Amino acid sequence: MAQCVRRLVLAAPLAAVVALLLCTSSAPVARAAGTSDFTEAQQKNTLTVLRAFARAIPELGKKWTGSDFCSWNFVTCYSSGVSVWMDKVDYTGTLPEMPSGVDYKDVMIMALNFSAMGQGLSGTLPASWSSLTSLMSLWIEKSEKVTGTLPAQWSSMTSLGNLNLRFTKVSGTLPAQWSSMKQLGNLNLRFTAVSGTLPAQWSGMTSAEALQLEYCGLSGCLPPEWSAMPKLRIVSLSGNHFSGCVPDSWVKKPGLVVTIEDEHKGSNCVSDNLCDTTTEPPTAPTTTGTPAASSTPSPGSGCEVDGCEVCEGDSAARCARCREGYSLTDEKTCLAHHD
Template identity: 95%
Template sequence: MTSLGNLNLRFTKVSGTLPAQWSSMKQLTLLHLEGTKVFGTLPAQWSSMTSLGNLNLRFTAVSGTLPAQWSGMTSAEALQLEYCGLSGCLPPEWSAMPKLRIVSLSGNHFSGCVPDSWVKKPGLVVTIEDEHKGSNCVSDNLCDTTTEPPTAPTTTGTPAASSTPSPGSGCEVDGCEVCEGDSAARCARCREGYSLTDEKTCLAHHDGGVAAASSGAVAAAAVWAAVLLSVGLAA
């Protein structure tokens, strides 16, 4: 799989942790896992994925901190990490990515402010809550720079319900699995059998109503997922 260029598994039933062994896919330029059931921490080893330009992990259950080592992703242009369970400081080292233009981080649990090195980087657009920006950065939201990032797990499997982070606990939207940010009345990701509407509510699938993804597409995505996750296990 070292020659794979694009991997798009958005809104499929793929689950498990992110394999550190995927760092061997040196030709990968696009990785989209948005809306899947992947969880665990972001592997620091992915810093060697020097061809990766676009990474999308929005609306997943990934957690932990942002690896400073990812500054080695020299081709990264867009890192979309919104509405996950991420926390900790924003690494100043990321400003060293020469092509980086978009960093989307809203809906997480970060501390501290957007680093000056990010602010001064020409053309970089950072999407995050105002409490982390410039003069709006609150004084009681200081970043603890002494905290070491957790070691990324390398095993795969389905997480227990009690260990899966939920960015929007206590959601009031029927059929919602993850709320949008701190809002209990707006959904970011619906449970299986529901579709997310423009009003951020969940609409149940019925015969003749909202159409679910075709079984053929889901099956194909599942086959790809099984093959790729086996790469991490076999390495």
């Protein structure tokens, strides 16, 4: 039976706070604009980058013709920049590399939202997107064909305020270099395959408000240094494999809400759940037996899907992430690998 996870706060109020943070961060407030409102250099360089997306997503290539990009479907222009908002279509395509020969200081793209593309979007997260230094919001979620690691180079995206990669298959560790992302307020990596430890260096994220890291493969100690983030209000960590207890500095931080299993909290923190600061982060497993024994099921219910590590939402019959040695099918079941 799955261990019951008691939250520090009710789920509904927490969801409301997250929604409020997302609605009030990185939202364009400037007036609507046309292509001619931008300088010649801004028009040229922005158009070149948008055409890279049009080549990578064929349906966009059919619709995005000519040079008046502010008149294109899914593109909205403001005096401060350009937003690409594809939250109501399900096209197929890949994540393009950024083109060469572009002066990226004149690329006016400030928001990219591919949240509706789901299974149609594939590829890895391009390190070259670090050139998009004006980008304020990036949403790539529910795309299980999006893989690869979190690029350390994205630390150059110093304007990025919202980053949502939940329910993708991104993996690897949390880059310590991201500490230089001083505008990052909301990070959502829920139900991804990221692993390793929480970087103490992230205490330098001075704008961080919500870090949603539930149901990944994270482990190790909870860094006391994170309490130094002046705006931090939400840290969601349930469904991982952490050691030790919630640091006193977190507990004493006014307004901070932490969601994690009871075994890591206060008087309920078990005496043998010690945090060994000398332990190296766990390496990727080479067998299927050990991960299955330590996997964390979906809260409140046992998963009925054979080979499943984490159920999808409240459904015990649909899988969100399979164990090592299994592949997730389109029917949300797990298919065993056979040598």
